[in-house]
Amino acid sequence: xxxxxxxxxxxxxxxxxxxxxxxxxxxxxxxxxxxxxxxxxxxxxxxxxxxxxxxxxxxxxxxxxxxxxxxxxxxxxxxxxxxxxxxxxxxxxxxxxxxxxxxxxxxxxxxxxxxxxxxxxxxxxxxxxxxxxxxxxxxxxxxxxxxxxxxxxxxxxxxxxxxxxxxxxxxxxxxxxxxxxxxxxxxxxxxxxxxxxxxxxxxxxxxxxxxxxxxxxxxxxxxxxxxxxxxxxxxxxxxxxxxxxxxxxxxxxxxxxxxxxxxxxxxxxxxxxxxxxxxxxxxxxxxxxxxxxxxxxxxxxxxxxxxxxxxxxxx
Ligand SMILES: O=C(O)CCC(=O)C(=O)O
Ligand SMILES: [Fe+2]
Numbered sequence: 200x201x202x203x204x205x206x207x208x209x210x211x212x213x214x215x216x217x218x219x220x221x222x223x224x225x226x227x228x229x230x231x232x233x234x235x236x237x238x239x240x241x242x243x244x245x246x247x248x249x250x251x252x253x254x255x256x257x258x259x260x261x262x263x264x265x266x267x268x269x270x271x272x273x274x275x276x277x278x279x280x281x282x283x284x285x286x287x288x289x290x291x292x293x294x295x296x297x298x299x300x301x302x303x304x305x306x307x308x309x310x311x312x313x314x315x316x317x318x319x320x321x322x323x324x325x326x327x328x329x330x331x332x333x334x335x336x337x338x339x340x341x342x343x344x345x346x347x348x349x350x351x352x353x354x355x356x357x358x359x360x361x362x363x364x365x366x367x368x369x370x371x372x373x374x375x376x377x378x379x380x381x382x383x384x385x386x387x388x389x390x391x392x393x394x395x396x397x398x399x400x401x402x403x404x405x406x407x408x409x410x411x412x413x414x415x416x417x418x419x420x421x422x423x424x425x426x427x428x429x430x431x432x433x434x435x436x437x438x439x440x441x442x443x444x445x446x447x448x449x450x451x452x453x454x455x456x457x458x459x460x461x462x463x464x465x466x467x468x469x470x471x472x473x474x475x476x477x478x479x480x481x482x483x484x485x486x487x488x489x490x491x492x493x494x495x496x497x498x499x500x501x502x503x504x505x506x507x508x509x510x511x512x513x514x
Contacts, residue, residue: 211235311327
């Protein structure tokens with residue numbers, strides 16, 4: 200008896216030169232994105248705007264950053280929960296992460312760089328801003344397509360104008376003998392969208408709607424685009440915000456790095472009225488995005504299996 204192959208994530212090709220609004224490849228990509236986000240909460244994006252130089256320089260930047268003394272890294276503090284330094288935690292010993300808020304702006308990149316390197320680090324600042332801006336281009340395209348596929352493109356510009364980006368550098372060292380392989384526990388993202396880029400060390404796993412865990416392999420020059428809880432709320436509960444985790448190979452020797460771009464809204468997260476009708480009653484009340492993070496930072500928020508229902512559910 201043959202075993203059933205695990206479901207494969209949808210691959211959407213953004214490298215095509217003719218991917219312009221109004222073309223048939225654009226409409227197909229719009230449908231694919233919606234299907235990917237509704238079925239699995241994520242898809243793989245082929246996107247060739249990260250040159251091999253930028254690829255090298257962003258992982259070099261990650262190395263330089265994690266090599267800094269812990270006393271320096273812990274200064275990455277942000278009043279918004281889950282935006283700053285994470286590490287040295289006994290329950291997640293393999294993981295360390297830092298975040299650059301407003302990473303697509305010169306101010307955001309410079310203030311982080313100056314905090315980590317008081318004497319400056321021009322190449323770090325340039326690589327991080329250029330990487331964040333490149334991924335933000337992909338984010339913009341995905342948002343345009345998603346809004347179009349729901350017939351609500353009229354809200355797209357105001358959504359993008361209110362979007363801010365957090366770039367996180369994430370490191371997972373290889374486990375030692377008899378050490379846990381759980382490198383990042385299961386969670387849903389609180390962002391609107393998340394875009395993940397990794398070095399060649401895999402480890403990301405995603406839980407499907409029927410509870411099965413699938414290991415994600417990204418082909419070279421590809422990204423995982425994932426919906427966060429804010430996107431699930433915006434879509435009136437049609438998009439999945441998938442549970443995901445990172446598990447390291449027990450016998451692996453290599454460090455995994457991920458550079459992730461998280462999008463957040465500086466205006467209310469709210470279901471477009473077009474997505475509400477008698478068959479699809481409103482599921483979530485409008486909310487301030489950062490308040491969702493603050494709720495997640497409470498005992499109730501961390502423990503609940505259905506954060507949106509508890510935080511802003513209408514029933
Ligand atoms: O490293 C990864 O692939 C996933 C990271 C992640 O899930 C997160 O930072 O929220
Ligand atoms: Fe995540």
